[in-house]
Amino acid sequence: MPIVAKLTERSEKDERLHRIRHSTAHLMAAAVQSLWPETKLAFGPAIEDGFYYDFDTEHRFSDDDLRTIEAKMRELARRKARFERQEIRKSDALDLFVRLGEKLKAEHVETLPDGEITLYRSGDFVDLCAGPHVEHTGQLQHFQLTSVSGAYWRGDENREQLQRIYGTAWESREELEAHLARLEEAKRRDHRVLGKDLRLFDFPELAGPGLPFYLPKGAHILQALKDWMWDLHVSGGYGHPEKCYEPLLTPHILKTDAWHTSGHIQNYRENMFMVYSLDELDQGLLAQESKEGSSKEGLGNYGLKPMNCPGHLMLYNVGTKSYRDLPVRYFEFGTVYRYERAGTLHGMLRVRSFTQDDAHIFCTPEQYPDEIEGVFDFCCHILDTFGFEYHVGLKTRGEKRIGDDAIWDMAEEGLRRILEKRAAGKYYVQEGDATFYGPKVDFIIKDSLGRDWQGGTIQLDFNLPDRFQLEYVDADNQRKRPVMIHRAILGSFERFFGLLVEEFAGALPLWLAPLHVRVLPIGEAQADYARGVVSALGQAGVRAELDDSAEKLGKKIRNGKTEKIPFLVVVGAQEVASGTITVEGYFDGKIREVTRVEELAQRIHQEIAAKTPRRR
């Protein structure tokens, strides 16, 4: 099971890089304060591949400023100022930063435990810092400032708006150049670039931001994914043939009252699109409702669903459930709509309309550990099918939530037990990142630039069954409340699609490829023969098409490779004479042992059946 643990220990090499990066952050801060003396400091840590420093200043840093700061940094580095460690009392540190006007530093000092506090000096620059650092600034040479962005003090958008400058730093020029080359390479795997080049999907500007449209090839891939997932659900999911899921289909809008019952209006409102008729609007009914203190709060009669759970909760209530019916496992490939803030949209990885491979499992309190374990295995199986490396994290209760603490204790402990059993030592915990109705286990996949994205999720919920008054009749003839598990395996088809494209650099596994074979006749004389090959492949269940353009073979090959078509079949006079084909594989080059249509079809079917994940 290739769950990858988040690294907590650093190698010696990492340690050296960490010193360089953190020291370079100090050097940058010194340069910035030298150029703009009124600038105040926030935090400036080392991060993966580099560092950043947050500044509090009226000046707005531009890209040109970065070059100026870099030049100043190199000038300061030439002075080879030593990094000197200094321990002082907390009260002295406080005095120092207050005297320097470093308001944020002083605020931070106050949060530190009493006792000695370490400072680091290099030249005229002094910073609150635990270290360690390199010996002197002359050792800082292989860096580059990369970007400027906004940030908030302590990550709180209600606090000071700061400006963050990012940089990268390495031990040698070669390492720095290799890093920049890796970034270039990552662009070639970017699903947004490939999605455009390969004609998979589009985001029409007229439609609105974050609304993905699938072009024919993308729709093909998506449908193959959906068919696969549907089959796995109705046949029981991975490794649990007795645990079949049953499909549901629910509407895209529900009455506003439903979203009150679920708690979404109270806890999820900033993400919701509401729906009202123009008639209501024209008649001023919305404003009227607003005044009369109606439950609709002037939001209109309906809300567009940001989640599928309320619909499933309502359907559980159809008919009386016996303990013999449990667990009930309902799934739906449900399209949801969320008002994501404009700055957060990102290709297919973060959109405003997306389809979840969503399911809700209703079971007894005794059953949920086994259910969660089954879902856990399901997630691992799907990710392993593609050979993804992924992290697993536990997210616990946050500020916005419904339900008693005792219930949260129980739910969090339940998830923790499963993780200890299935991923001991490999999972990590994020306090406060749960959903508003329950804690969750998330499966995290990285994109081509190493950014984390949540895919599968398992959420344990003791609260919504209560709000929707779900019941089952137990063996003792008592009415009892079921436990609910919300889960998605891929997460959403859109995000998973995007991550697949990046993982495979656009050359998807054969079973997902929109086209398997393109047949390339060398000249017009072979057109009929080529058509016969296409048709024979089609008869054999292979997706094939003909390239009858008036181009030379070299050009047709190049086009096919550029489009990442898995197999190209060349037919010329020789093939016609011998009744054969010549096969060129995207990954294989010329495949000499395959000379007949049936052999190619067989090979393709084998690779499809095995779902072989091939990469360059």
Next chain:
RNA sequence: GCCCACGUAGCUCAGUCGGUAGAGCACAUCCUUGGUAAGGAUGAGGUCACCAGUUCAAUUCUGGUCGUGGGCUCCA
């Protein structure tokens, strides 16, 4: 939503220190019928994202809007 940058042909990009624009690829027609990653010729294609302002004149300067990218915040 916030900070910075960007928006020129279907795609990738030049360009105009203010005088309404150009290349390559793709597309169309024609020539070429060619054996493993780009054959040739001709042609069509742009309200220079949108809306205001300044100006004799704005694609270019200024402001706003929309959209995109890198981050912050937030999440599948």
